[in-house]
Amino acid sequence: MNAITGTATLVRLALRRERVRLPIWVAAPALLVALQAANIASTYPAEEDRIAATRLLAANPGLRLLRGPAANSSLGALTFSDAFWIIAVLAALMSVWVVVRHTRQDEESGRGEMIASAAVGPYASLAAAVGVAVTADLVLAGLTALGLVVSGLPVAGSAATGLAIGASGIAFAGIAAVAVQLASSARTATALSLAALGAAYLLRGIGDALGRVEDDGLTVTSAWPSWLSPLGWAQQVQAFEANKWWLLALPAALATATVAIGVALAGRRDHGLGIFTDPGGPAAAPRSLLSPWGLAWRLQRGVLLGWAVAMVIVGAVVGSLGQQIEDLARNARLVELLTALGGAGVDLSDTFYAALLTLIGAIVAGFPLQAMLRANGEESAGRLEHVLATAVGRTRWIAGHITCAVVGTLVLLLVLGGVAGLGDGLVTGEPAARLITLSAAALVQAPAILVLTGAAVAAIAFLPRSAGAVVWAGLTVAILLGPIGGVVDLPGAVRDLSPFTHVPPAPAADIPAAPLLALLALAALLTTAGLIRFAHRDLALPA
Amino acid sequence: MTSAVSVSGLIKSFGRTRALDGLDLTVSTGEVHGFLGPNGAGKTTTIRVLLGLLRADSGGVRLLDGDPWRDRVALHRRLAYVPGDVTLWPNLSGGEVIDLLGHLRGGLDQRRRAELLDRFDLDPRKRGRAYSKGNRQKVALVAALASRAELLILDEPTSGLDPLMEETFRQVIREGAAEGRTVLLSSHILAEVEALCDRVSIIRGGRTVETGSLGQLRHLTRTTVTAELIGPPDTLGALPGVHDLHVDGGRVHCQVDNDALNPLLRRLTDVGVRSLVSQPPTLEELFLRHYGAVTDWPRSGEAR
Numbered sequence: 001m002n003a004i005t006g007t008a009t010l011v012r013l014a015l016r017r018e019r020v021r022l023p024i025w026v027a028a029p030a031l032l033v034a035l036q037a038a039n040i041a042s043t044y045p046a047e048e049d050r051i052a053a054t055r056l057l058a059a060n061p062g063l064r065l066l067r068g069p070a071a072n073s074s075l076g077a078l079t080f081s082d083a084f085w086i087i088a089v090l091a092a093l094m095s096v097w098v099v100v101r102h103t104r105q106d107e108e109s110g111r112g113e114m115i116a117s118a119a120v121g122p123y124a125s126l127a128a129a130v131g132v133a134v135t136a137d138l139v140l141a142g143l144t145a146l147g148l149v150v151s152g153l154p155v156a157g158s159a160a161t162g163l164a165i166g167a168s169g170i171a172f173a174g175i176a177a178v179a180v181q182l183a184s185s186a187r188t189a190t191a192l193s194l195a196a197l198g199a200a201y202l203l204r205g206i207g208d209a210l211g212r213v214e215d216d217g218l219t220v221t222s223a224w225p226s227w228l229s230p231l232g233w234a235q236q237v238q239a240f241e242a243n244k245w246w247l248l249a250l251p252a253a254l255a256t257a258t259v260a261i262g263v264a265l266a267g268r269r270d271h272g273l274g275i276f277t278d279p280g281g282p283a284a285a286p287r288s289l290l291s292p293w294g295l296a297w298r299l300q301r302g303v304l305l306g307w308a309v310a311m312v313i314v315g316a317v318v319g320s321l322g323q324q325i326e327d328l329a330r331n332a333r334l335v336e337l338l339t340a341l342g343g344a345g346v347d348l349s350d351t352f353y354a355a356l357l358t359l360i361g362a363i364v365a366g367f368p369l370q371a372m373l374r375a376n377g378e379e380s381a382g383r384l385e386h387v388l389a390t391a392v393g394r395t396r397w398i399a400g401h402i403t404c405a406v407v408g409t410l411v412l413l414l415v416l417g418g419v420a421g422l423g424d425g426l427v428t429g430e431p432a433a434r435l436i437t438l439s440a441a442a443l444v445q446a447p448a449i450l451v452l453t454g455a456a457v458a459a460i461a462f463l464p465r466s467a468g469a470v471v472w473a474g475l476t477v478a479i480l481l482g483p484i485g486g487v488v489d490l491p492g493a494v495r496d497l498s499p500f501t502h503v504p505p506a507p508a509a510d511i512p513a514a515p516l517l518a519l520l521a522l523a524a525l526l527t528t529a530g531l532i533r534f535a536h537r538d539l540a541l542p543a
Numbered sequence: 544m545t546s547a548v549s550v551s552g553l554i555k556s557f558g559r560t561r562a563l564d565g566l567d568l569t570v571s572t573g574e575v576h577g578f579l580g581p582n583g584a585g586k587t588t589t590i591r592v593l594l595g596l597l598r599a600d601s602g603g604v605r606l607l608d609g610d611p612w613r614d615r616v617a618l619h620r621r622l623a624y625v626p627g628d629v630t631l632w633p634n635l636s637g638g639e640v641i642d643l644l645g646h647l648r649g650g651l652d653q654r655r656r657a658e659l660l661d662r663f664d665l666d667p668r669k670r671g672r673a674y675s676k677g678n679r680q681k682v683a684l685v686a687a688l689a690s691r692a693e694l695l696i697l698d699e700p701t702s703g704l705d706p707l708m709e710e711t712f713r714q715v716i717r718e719g720a721a722e723g724r725t726v727l728l729s730s731h732i733l734a735e736v737e738a739l740c741d742r743v744s745i746i747r748g749g750r751t752v753e754t755g756s757l758g759q760l761r762h763l764t765r766t767t768v769t770a771e772l773i774g775p776p777d778t779l780g781a782l783p784g785v786h787d788l789h790v791d792g793g794r795v796h797c798q799v800d801n802d803a804l805n806p807l808l809r810r811l812t813d814v815g816v817r818s819l820v821s822q823p824p825t826l827e828e829l830f831l832r833h834y835g836a837v838t839d840w841p842r843s844g845e846a847r
Binding site: 108185187278280281282283284285289292294295299381382385386387388389390391392393536537538539541542 | 591594595596597598615616617619620622624626628629630631632633634635636638639640641642643644646647648649666667668669670672673683
């Protein structure tokens with residue numbers, strides 16, 4: 001028996017457990033890249049359109065912060081810059097999730113103990129987890145490259161794109177391998193890895209935003225912070241243009257080094273514990289916790305904070321783009337796309353804001369749905385039993401979570417609109433006015449989101465055991481029939497089924513009260529039906 | 544004496560599974576009542592109906608002179624509950640959970656909280672995810688026992704506790720009973736029920752099969768008699784109420800129905816007794832008599 005005896009068996013076990021999720025994590029991003037390539041090819045068929053789009057990217061620091069530097073105007077280069085920034089993050093998330101799940105999460109559930117007591121080497125579970133993650137990243141790289149080749153792009157660039165994405169994933173498999181040794185729990189291990197991912201993204205973004213635009217206006221030389229980030233290294237491969245293969249050695253070296261550190265640390269920690277131990281919590285509860293509201297807020301605040309940070313970034317990017325969109329006005333297809341998404345104004349930048357706020361509003365609906373499913377999770381995990389066996393009524397308990405969901409939604413929309421308005425106003429020279437206009441335009445999205453929130457309350461009241469699937473399917477359908485339905489020209493009657501279809505295109509048009517009031521009434525109706533049912537049904541507790 | 548809990552003919556089905564099938568249960572105010580039954584008998588389902596978490600299909604259920612479904616919030620101010628399988632919030636410390644649950648019940652005795660933490664040897668600073676099963680159980684126990692509730696509903700509260708802590712638990716429950724609290728203790732640990740309970744209800748397949756004080760229940764079953772006689776006995780087997788008779792020369796070992804004890808002893812003394820051991824039935828035997836020999840065990844699915 002050696003240090004990694006049993007790894008092969010554990011790999012098979014992991015693949016068996018992930019037989020549904022992992023193929024989706026691998027195939028969906030690869031498919032997305034192929035779709036983006038097709039989309040770029042149809043949106044910018046002519047060279048001059050691509051030059052305009054590339055110039056826009058190159059000239060805008062906000063856009064560079066989000067998406068990375070421009071590197072020429074070929075179809076391939078545009079596809080790479082369009083796809084890499086987000087797909088590389090997805091690959092990294094997949095790696096982190098696989099490694100944490102098959103190491104510390106198993107240890108916490110007690111499964112790991114059973115496995116460790118068998119004839120299995122001390123490093124086998126780490127080896128298996130990293131092995132599965134790296135393999136998944138390589139498969140993702142291969143599928144991505146294949147999709148791009150099939151889309152008609154050059155083979156070398158396609159391979160470079162796939163490998164850049166795969167290498168980003170592999171680097172974070174290594175980082176997660178260290179995080180799972182350090183952190184005191186699986187949750188903190190994930191948080192630690194995600195913090196590293198956030199830092200890598202931010203460094204890459206800052207370096208690219210501070211980068212120098214070359215004289216041609218089409219390429220950007222990134223500043224030094226980009227070179228501190230694994231995502232930056234992979235992006236600098238510049239697929240389809242320079243194809244700097246040798247840069248892939250950097251994430252590979254990082255992965256090798258971090259896995260080696262992970263192995264060294266793994267020998268120094270106890271099963272189920274990290275190198276850092278949990279300092280523990282307070283011995284007594286603060287007053288703010290001692291109510292159903294306090295408990296709901298405590299359970300929801302972390303997720304809300306994450307969403308708020310995302311809204312600040314998205315708002316900053318959107319706000320910095322609005323006035324530059326005029327440069328693209330010559331691209332008729334883009335204007336058409338924005339109008340279909342929900343914009344309908346005379347002013348192009350307002351059309352742009354209306355379209356993007358509708359789209360982002362639909363995504364913000366993810367927060368209240370997540371919040372309501374958290375409440376549902378309290379019930380199915382059995383923790384609700386403690387609370388409802390005290391002098392807390394069911395309506396009072398769920399009202400705490402609904403309040404967090406609704407107030408949180410309004411806060412997120414205000415942050416989004418406020419930051420975008422401030423960014424826009426700094427360009428146009430009237431920050432206060434634009435802040436108010438765009439905050440109001442963002443808040444206009446709220447009634448449609450609240451309809452879905454009400455539907456989620458009804459779902460957890462009527463179908464507690466399958467609420468998660470129902471709620472996410474509902475959001476997907478609402479987005480497909482709403483904003484996306486406009487782009488693919490669905491019939492109006494079908495589109496009307498989505499609450500997002502009824503959101504007025506603010507700030508491009510006036511805000512009529514009637515549809516908003518109707519949406520609010522529907523939201524109230526769904527919520528009330530849910531509250532009544534919830535007060536009168538058996539709890540769905542674990543056996 | 545009034546009843547803290549009174550249940551009659553309680554029926555509760557989950558889909559096609561009938562978890563409770565006409566269950567009766569009466570807990571008098573001030574008593575410690577043992578609620579016995581194997582896994583799947585319907586103990587937890589009964590308790591969840593009493594707590595208004597599940598709604599009875601039919602049957603009469605009264606709790607502290609109220610309707611456990613309609614008056615649940617008001618009733619819950621007067622009771623404290625410890626579930627059988629305690630899940631805690633992974634991010635909240637044990638101390639936070641104790642304060643939270645105590646406060647939501649309507650108040651916590653701070654002095655008692657400190658004393659119980661000490662007696663149960665529980666570190667309140669650990670987070671929910673870091674506690675072992677036994678320690679999670681202790682968090683719920685301290686939260687319940689530090690309350691001023693007049694009724695304690697405990698669902699297999701000592702699962703996961705070590706013998707030392709079990710002893711502490713018994714002491715604390717005895718103190719609670721001495722203060723006049725009513726306790727409904729669901730368990731399948733017979734020694735615990737024997738040590739603590741005034742009265743016992745035994746359920747099987749969602750139905751009450753036996754209820755009464757331990758003394759009454761013992762009357763329903765057999766005493767074990769072992770005797771050494773001067774000479775070999777004759778025809779003991781012909782006596783009514785004598786079972787499992789083993790005779791080895793002058794040694795006699797048998798079980799006897801309680802109302803057949805007198806004729807047996809008379810026959811033994813006729814022969815001449817050298818030594819005699821008579822053992823009352825243990826709850827264990829009572830329990831096994833109801834469950835052990837049964838082959839047509841009703842399946843009640845997921846419900847406990």
